[in-house]
């Protein structure tokens with residue numbers, strides 16, 4: 001809590017702030033950035049919310065998402081940058097320039113692989129989501145929650161817990177979410193917008209991904225992939241197709257699931273999930289990424305094809321899984 005007091009005093013002193021999330025943003029990232037933006041604006045601060053990446057289209061249904069700015073070389077340096085849900089500097093895209101320029105930086109995150117790259121780091125893997133940490137911070141700062149802020153803040157807790165199913169759910173999640181629902185967040189609405197809003201083409205992509213599904217290690221390891229041409233075929237981008245890795249994990253025998261999506265030739269995003277004992281954040285770290293014990297990821301770069309490059313990763317994970 002010492003860090004929280006230090007964060008509050010930094011915020012009180014700053015005039016112009018940038019609140020920045022990570023590339024390939026997910027619900028927790030978008031929710032944390034926009035909740036802090038709304039909360040600190042309510043306190044009278046000048047705040048710019050930012051993510052140096054496109055926002056997945058389903059999130060554009062929520063208020064203020066259109067305000068998330070990208071990095072521009074002409075941007076004025078803020079007095080303070082608050083980085084949320086990002087475990088290392090490479091995760092914030094071109095906003096790394098602000099770190100290099102010496103902008104005072106606060107990091108708020110729940111990834112255990114966080115490299116503590118801020119001047120003040122509040123990094124606590126006990127929280128389900130960064131959005132839950134933002135909720136606690138704004139409560140301490142006596143921010144008034146209207147329906148819109150409650151909705152924005154709820155989104156990140158819901159999505160990072162798989163809608164209250166994952167092992168990161170504890171009683172504190174329900175306590176905090178109960179407050180947000182009292183303040184006006186509508187769980188049914190959020191679930192509809194995020195879970196029941198699929199494009200038909202996503203099903204076709206799932207069909208392709210099912211065709212590529214393989215299992216190893218007596219069924220303990222399931223993996224699949226989609227190449228760039230699969231996405232092109234249906235006119236979808238890689239960041240509009242998520243969630244398949246959780247489906248792979250749902251196979252009864254599976255402990256570890258891997259899903260690879262090729263974003264451009266020579267580059268793929270790898271998503272890892274585990275069910276009960278295998279620490280996938282260690283695997284992700286080995287390949288230059290990070291995350292949590294049960295959900296992690298990294299970017300794989302290669303010269304030849306994705307399938308060939310993936311073989312090495314599959315082998316590496318299989319060996320470690322067999323040891324357990």
Ligand code: 5GP
Pocket residue numbers: 026085087088091270271272288289290291292295296297298299
């Ligand atoms: P996802 O598989 O949904 O993209 O990510 C799962 C978790 O791993 C998230 O908490 C995400 O922040 C983290 N993660 C995914 N990709 C990367 C990456 O390239 N680098 C780091 N440091 N973390 C990642």
Ligand code: MN
Pocket residue numbers: 028029085110129130160
């Ligand atoms: Mn998160």
